[in-house]
Amino acid sequence: xxxxxxxxxxxxxxEDFSIDxxxxxxxxxxxxxxxxxxxxxxxxxxxKGESITGLDFEHYPGMAEKKLLDIRExxxxxxxxxxxxxxxxVGKIDIGENIVLIVAASAHRNDAFMACEWAITELKRTTPIxxxxxxxxxxxxVSQTP
Amino acid sequence: MVTVKFFAMxxxxxxxxxxxxxxxxxxxxxxLKELIKKDFPALAGLIDSRSLxxxxxxxxxxxxxxxxxxxxxxxxxxxxxx
Numbered sequence: 001x002x003x004x005x006x007x008x009x010x011x012x013x014x015e016d017f018s019i020d021x022x023x024x025x026x027x028x029x030x031x032x033x034x035x036x037x038x039x040x041x042x043x044x045x046x047x048k049g050e051s052i053t054g055l056d057f058e059h060y061p062g063m064a065e066k067k068l069l070d071i072r073e074x075x076x077x078x079x080x081x082x083x084x085x086x087x088x089x090v091g092k093i094d095i096g097e098n099i100v101l102i103v104a105a106s107a108h109r110n111d112a113f114m115a116c117e118w119a120i121t122e123l124k125r126t127t128p129i130x131x132x133x134x135x136x137x138x139x140x141x142v143s144q145t146p
Numbered sequence: 147m148v149t150v151k152f153f154a155m156x157x158x159x160x161x162x163x164x165x166x167x168x169x170x171x172x173x174x175x176x177x178l179k180e181l182i183k184k185d186f187p188a189l190a191g192l193i194d195s196r197s198l199x200x201x202x203x204x205x206x207x208x209x210x211x212x213x214x215x216x217x218x219x220x221x222x223x224x225x226x227x228x
Contacts, residue, residue: 129227
């Protein structure tokens, strides 16, 4: 696959993304795709019993992108999927807005489900991205993601 | 020159995005941590925490990883993306 296509499939960006456009981008990779699974992470209004009014994400530029590319490559290698895209937003994000989208496409549904679940877990484990929550007590860096 | 970068809560606690260190010969990540503890006392309690990861040139490193002139060292609190 061309490098510019991969950089469209794996991105970290401030602006919101269109789920429809991202799914179409992945589906354009093959006419053999028969199932697409997506994981959408969104900004909820509570955390550990506290009310949250907004989020702010920081990343390690360069390293975070590299880790996401690595997750896509390992997903393509270890699961029977045809394509995967990963888009993560950074900067200020309001409650209800999109944070992260993973799209996994395969010939049959089970492989897409498994790869998508694995990829979001791996993203949380290995990608240098940090969330700061705005609460009534002030801004709090979140140190662990379940 | 070694470029040290702090992220997230470390940046907030240190009130700094990092620092550049002149080193006359290669040192380990552990030795670099001792220099940082002296310069940023607010990080002393966290910098040796097992949950704090370190990267050298954007690859995960350990306490014994060698840091050379020109390297970039990131101090990474537990991730919370997704």
